[in-house]
Amino acid sequence: MTRALPPTAKGGAVASDRPPSRHATIRDVSKLADVSRMTVSRVLSNPELVKAETRERVLQAVASLNYVPDRTAGSLSTRRTGFVALVLPTLTNVNFSMVAHGLTDVLRPKAFQLLITYDNYSQQERETQIRNLLARRPEAIVLVGAAHSRGAAALLAQVDIPVIEVADDTTRPVQHAVGFSNQEAGRMAGQHFIRRGFTRIGALASQPHGDLADHRGEARIRGLEAELRLNGLSTERILRDGDAPVSYDHGAAKLGLLLDRHPDVEAVFCVSDLAAVGALMECQRRGVAVPDQLSIMGFGDFDIGRVVNPSLTTIRADFQDIGRQAGQLVLDLLGPAPPAAPEMIDVGLTLVERGSVGHR
Amino acid sequence: MTRALPPTAKGGAVASDRPPSRHATIRDVSKLADVSRMTVSRVLSNPELVKAETRERVLQAVASLNYVPDRTAGSLSTRRTGFVALVLPTLTNVNFSMVAHGLTDVLRPKAFQLLITYDNYSQQERETQIRNLLARRPEAIVLVGAAHSRGAAALLAQVDIPVIEVADDTTRPVQHAVGFSNQEAGRMAGQHFIRRGFTRIGALASQPHGDLADHRGEARIRGLEAELRLNGLSTERILRDGDAPVSYDHGAAKLGLLLDRHPDVEAVFCVSDLAAVGALMECQRRGVAVPDQLSIMGFGDFDIGRVVNPSLTTIRADFQDIGRQAGQLVLDLLGPAPPAAPEMIDVGLTLVERGSVGHR
């Protein structure tokens, strides 16, 4: 329960007291069952190699000692940790969590353990996280996002395990990628608005600056910009303001700003459903009818978009599927016949038409 | 990049090929720097013990070999893994994620690494997750929720590391607890409604059944029930229906059901803000004015509650603070002077009055 105080405890910082082993070891079990360590080991990993009678005896010893094999020790010997590292921007974004769930769906049955960390959208922090993770000797590393600091990129480039970048653009990954084109998302939004007859199209995004930046959101905005230009439309209603990541509040506040600056805006694309819902709510408060007076489109297909009024038209990427595919890719790459070429899987995007986008 | 195929590869399942070491070891570094292993080890953990000149030489060797110390090996020797295990119901609930963030806030600076898993609200799965985690020899284990299967409870009871149950009731924890009273939350909701003059009070919750059950939500409901009874009010408008965990959709659907069954209901408490927001949206669709015709209260103070119209009155528990306090408790318990008695920290609850609750 409580740690035994080292005998030399002076109340000060006693850093180097090697705590006594409090766990039963394989030797304890082997003695109790009167077999060799190896037999115990076999009972636990290849039971069919051990005679039923002996096996039973060993299992009883295991149970009576509450023996739980130490995977740290096992890993050192087998050189297989069973860890797969996962780096997310944050744990608080459901879509990123879905990537983790998707990975777990595939990897948990194969006895892999996810090592999940996050970097709060900071490339600097991401680099130190990657470094820490590598010290744990994961068998593969999965990262949400393809933008890395110079140091992180160097780290990943010289690593000898599968590296999979997910939920981002699949162009020029370090090794492998499972994702979609963020620019394409922006283009889809633009095309949809244009098809609906809108010409005064705006957008809400964060301002990209320095270490903390939402590269994926920015890419979406660039896609929209490109589409607008292609159609000879103005891009002046695209608002980049505030810090990443965007939120409900961001959407509400910035929609107000956009409306003040460009009262003539007909349709707004938000880099995230969160901002879109915030914008929608701000419209309710201002008495701006959606979609009659203003159309709103989001990105990400968050649950909330389905219940708001009107329901939110959005662009969907299946993040759980991304996780699953990444997980399967990890298994393939770690398997007996790993694919030789880098995999670049594009899971595509779907425009989900609901109620928040009208037409002219 | 790709795994070297074992020389014996027949294309079949080659399970037991011990992959050759692909990482530089401390010996490699020591040879290159022409020092002993121990000097290298010291440079990396107690640099001040090594002469500046030697240190420099070692660091160069480290850099040129891209040496990353293997924490698996280190852990085996020091008997300190630096892992703190965290078991959540799911990764997709922001409040649980906030617990993880709070823990990280405190533990990351102390070089601990969270080992995060989730059990999809299944006690059975939770038990196997705990078992897997223990094999990794975490130095402490933090669990969201205090309800465990018989096996899990046994596992936790005989473990020799700090066990902290968080974000749940703090009564009778296995060891320590950081949380709040869910029943109290229900009572607070009831009291607030009653103060506002309502008598026909209802609630939305999931149906508790079997392995998958939302014990926390159920406790809130029981608190509300108790409060209603205490005031001689009917509890018949409390609706327990559908599977846990509740969601926006659940709230929307079940509010409809409640309204159909009890058109006279004046105020509804939802076990989660998610359900509350869903209910609110359903009201918008049905033309039921909130709060004029119906008052709605949630639990959890999710971001979305602040932006909807009307904004959502809710009961707030500071989940990130829970995480931080749990993290600090871990540090204390692992420190040189661990508290002897079990800690039971109640972080309390706050009623956040916003727009969705009116009065008679």
Add this chain to the structure above:
DNA sequence: GATGGTTATGTGTCCGGTCACATTTTGAGG
């Protein structure tokens, strides 16, 4: 220049498993 206390560095062992290989036991067949 011998003495002794720092400071700096090195050696052997162990952590708790698993691997490769060796040895013993078992049982079918002659």
Add this chain to the structure above:
DNA sequence: CCTCAAAATGTGACCGGACACATAACCATC
């Protein structure tokens, strides 16, 4: 009852670090 392959079990080394302790280098002092 012996032979011999197959099945069952055991032995020693090793994975990559860190600890405890030993030894060497340094430097001031007398």
